[in-house]
Amino acid sequence: MFLDKRAAARTAAVPLQRLTYLLSFVAPGVLVYACFVLAPILLSFGYSLTDASLFATRTRFVGPDNYLRLLADPSFLTSLKVTTILTLIIVIVPNVAGVGVAVLLDRAGWLYRALRSVFFVPVVLSSVVVSVVWMAMLQDEGLINRLLGIRVGWLSDPDLALYSIGFIISWQMLGFCSVVYLAALQGVPQSLHEAAAIDGAGSWTRFRKVTWPLLAPALTTNTVMLLITGFKAYDHIQVLTAGGPGLGTTATVAFNVIQVGFTANRTGESSAMAILMLVIVATVSAVALRLLNRREVDL
Template sequence: MTTSTVVKAESEQAPPRPARRRARDRLGPPWFFVVPALLVYAAIVLYPSVSGIVYAFTDWSGLGDWSFVGLKNFDTLFHDEQALGALKNTLLLTVAIVVVQNAIGLALALGVHTRIKSRILLRAVFFAPVVVSPVMVAFLWKYVYNPAPDAGLNGLLGAIGLDSLRQDWLGNPSLALWSVAFMVIWQHAGYSMVIFLAGLEGVPADLHEAATIDGAGRFSRFRYITWPLLAPATTINLMLSTIGGLKLFDQIFAATNGGPGYATETLSTVLYKQAFVFGRFGYSTAVALVLALFVAAVSLVQIRYLRAREDQT
């Protein structure tokens, strides 16, 4: 196909990477410029984080003395029904958020990457929820999800004759997790949109022109030009939304506090409650450590796969 030939030809013309690296070395600032920032980062982030790991092997309550308990906290964690339920919820939420948020983000980016007059306004409108505090978003959506038949979303459904779709959005244990997922997607779809938009800006217009001359339709141009060249933006979006989904806390804490029952409990809410509500800092640190390792592992696998995809294009 012509389009793929064009893409390949351009990549062949790219300068070899070592030369690029050498040029960067000559022009870049000296390496020791990073030392002050690194020291601050080490003191504020690395040292507390690494020293905190020790507590994962203790019975510390958050107050007073503690003693080592070996791997007991990890043994408890892998037999803890509540934590395993929270892990399942976390994974379901993450998959829903990664897939739907990025699909909507891409659709919005394609929509506002046109010549329509209101595109600047629309970009601002779609991005606006991103700048609102997650806790504020949760409180706002608690109003939207009011279970009263004449309030919020239920009121809207009633007004357009869809009374049968009225729900107890946050109170129904079977529905609450998806209501939370929708709330998070609503807030962050604009963020994905901006990253995809940046990717779209980098797609050369002449490729589209050439493909159009060759008779490629709109879908073919997206499939063979836009989508492959959006690979870096896709990598970033998938990485960020996966990490965000796995760490999700604020919106859940403010909207449902993990309830009803344990229906929206995630690993982050479990570790918060274990530490600050139940006074089990040792166990909570073990949960945090497992979560951090899990996020790191998922991110590494994801980035290797997506980078490989980028190299193929």
């Protein structure tokens, strides 16, 4: 009888212990997430429904007026177009180049290990540092023009500035994509390549039929990361062009959020812009993740 009571007590204490462990490990993370992610989003959404300003003494509720005004604002639509073009460049270029670099570095030896570190260095550098270095190189009398023997306004020409920024961000993200693809390449069983070679498959056929399908998880990771990087691009633009040259030729939505909120002091409109951008990024990322995950399953 006594043993039965002790067993029942231990059994009853198990759920309580599990709950204690769960709260001990999960609660700090949930609290940090709620304070630094959920709370700012909710505050921004609240501000977006008002005419709040940094120096306004009174705030008036305006409902969806800020959203309706943005959807009819040519400058916002232009910034959305600029953001889309820049994001496409940032998603495509590092992904394609990253696969090539990873294939070239997928070899043993100290030289290739050193080259991997060299390619990854730009990833850990500050965006401001990268922008300042490239701005010096892309000036009219800069290193790039002198090497090519031409005089091109890479950052001052409205037709080239956005593509130059896209190239710079892609260059910085190349190391990240290469490392992810390299890790995936090293996980491809060598026996599959040997079997394909025995069947008469050439190097290109082996890559296309064996290697590339097994890189699907790496492609998913890189694509989602690059999508987020493109949509939130701000630092490079602020340093390199400040939204110019011309009227908003390189001004992304993230750039306009800062300008409208802190320069023009229209906090309500800036918050509405940020919420719209959040919805767009979440939707595009979710769709891309679903499509890429489905591709992984099909393969």
